[in-house]
Amino acid sequence: xxxxxxxxxxxxxxxxxxxxxxxxxxxxxxxxxxxxxxxxxxxxxxxxxxxxxxxxxxxxxxxxxxxxxxxxxxxxxxxxxxxxxxxxxxxxxxxxxxxxxxxxxxxxxxxxxxxxxxxxxxxxxxxxxxxxxxxxxxxxxxxxxxxxxxxxxxxxxxxxxxxxxxxxxxxxxxxxxxxxxxxxxxxxxxxxxxxxxxxxxxxxx
Amino acid sequence: xxxxxxxxxxxxxxxxxxxxxxxxxxxxxxxxxxxxxxxxxxxxxxxxxxxxxxxxxxxxxxxxxxxxxxxxxxxxxxxxxxxxxxxxxxxxxxxxxxxxxxxxxxxxxxxxxxxxxxxxxxxxxxxxxxxxxxxxxxxxxxxxxxxxxxxxxxxxxxxxxxxxxxxxxxxxxxxxxxxxxxxxxxxxxxxxxxxxxxxxxxxxx
Numbered sequence: 001x002x003x004x005x006x007x008x009x010x011x012x013x014x015x016x017x018x019x020x021x022x023x024x025x026x027x028x029x030x031x032x033x034x035x036x037x038x039x040x041x042x043x044x045x046x047x048x049x050x051x052x053x054x055x056x057x058x059x060x061x062x063x064x065x066x067x068x069x070x071x072x073x074x075x076x077x078x079x080x081x082x083x084x085x086x087x088x089x090x091x092x093x094x095x096x097x098x099x100x101x102x103x104x105x106x107x108x109x110x111x112x113x114x115x116x117x118x119x120x121x122x123x124x125x126x127x128x129x130x131x132x133x134x135x136x137x138x139x140x141x142x143x144x145x146x147x148x149x150x151x152x153x154x155x156x157x158x159x160x161x162x163x164x165x166x167x168x169x170x171x172x173x174x175x176x177x178x179x180x181x182x183x184x185x186x187x188x189x190x191x192x193x194x195x196x197x198x199x200x201x202x203x204x205x
Numbered sequence: 206x207x208x209x210x211x212x213x214x215x216x217x218x219x220x221x222x223x224x225x226x227x228x229x230x231x232x233x234x235x236x237x238x239x240x241x242x243x244x245x246x247x248x249x250x251x252x253x254x255x256x257x258x259x260x261x262x263x264x265x266x267x268x269x270x271x272x273x274x275x276x277x278x279x280x281x282x283x284x285x286x287x288x289x290x291x292x293x294x295x296x297x298x299x300x301x302x303x304x305x306x307x308x309x310x311x312x313x314x315x316x317x318x319x320x321x322x323x324x325x326x327x328x329x330x331x332x333x334x335x336x337x338x339x340x341x342x343x344x345x346x347x348x349x350x351x352x353x354x355x356x357x358x359x360x361x362x363x364x365x366x367x368x369x370x371x372x373x374x375x376x377x378x379x380x381x382x383x384x385x386x387x388x389x390x391x392x393x394x395x396x397x398x399x400x401x402x403x404x405x406x407x408x409x410x
Contacts, residue, residue, distance in 0.1 A: 014259040044260040051253040054219040
């Protein structure tokens with residue numbers, strides 16, 4: 001879409017800013033901007049203000065690198081969480097997903113990505129050193145590697161596994177297998193193969 | 206997606222604001238917000254600033270209701286445009302589309318929608334009165350109705366046609382027919398029927 005025909009530089013700016021977001025093209029950006037232009041003034045200003053406030057005031061937890069409003073995030077601060085458990089995740093999206101299951105009561109450690117030589121991301125670009133420090137300086141019973149099941153996730157898991165192997169902590173990873181509710185027929189063969197190899201005792205419950 | 210697990214109220218605010226936009230759900234909103242959180246501070250602030258500036262400073266052209274930075278929009282102000290031609294459109298999106306064709310050198314009139322009793326939009330909610338005033342008080346040779354080809358667009362065209370019929374101005378509408386590049390086989394029958402009825406002389410050029 002040719003944006004040189006936009007009737008206002010201000011409109012053009014706003015459209016350009018929107019179209020920098022991932023997955024938002026010029027046409028969608030224009031649609032969103034025109035929508036905001038038709039909204040009451042205070043609503044659009046509240047939108048802009050929420051972005052500013054978020055950017056200026058959100059901190060990163062100095063322990064687990066989760067998003068926080070204070071030095072320590074609400075999870076690290078919570079006395080009811082099990083401090084001897086660390087779940088290693090790529091980003092805060094995984095924290096949100098795991099918290100939604102209500103099945104985990106330990107702490108987290110956000111790496112900020114995964115090792116990906118193709119994208120120029122090595123171990124030094126991730127928060128791996130601080131993870132090792134946490135394991136070294138605290139009494140950590142178990143580190144759970146909850147990374148993606150692709151080559152980069154597996155590489156990252158293996159790298160962390162080797163780095164942590166000199167410490168006396170258990171290292172585990174999430175169970176891989178057929179998703180609950182999935183039909184065997186449509187399960188991809190690698191998943192099916194893995195879940196055969198890692199079959200679990202049947203309790204008949 | 207359950208947002209009660211977001212680690213920060215500020216993050217939650219930003220996600221909520223984003224998810225108010227049309228076509229943006231909670232998951233996409235979270236993705237966009239996390240992207241902005243990872244951008245350099247000045248870029249996110251520029252984004253928020255562009256929205257504020259747009260909302261506070263953009264004006265509506267008092268003649269044609271186009272978006273403008275001054276009292277009159279850049280099209281109405283342009284001395285090279287033909288002031289005796291008015292193209293009636295629903296929104297500024299159509300102005301942008303028509304300007305992109307470089308085929309039109311007249312002025313515009315933005316209605317701000319189309320007559321739609323289902324949505325509670327009647328002629329009074331649109332800028333039809335100001336269109337009639339423009340035709341009444343100026344020497345307008347032709348009014349081009351460039352509205353959507355659906356029932357609401359047709360209703361609006363017909364309403365305007367009736368309102369303008371007492372003035373000495375030509376009223377035309379965009380040609381309807383088979384899109385350039387379309388195969389006859391796949392053209393819907395209403396379009397095909399209309400383009401048969403409105404067939405044009407073949408010039409062999």
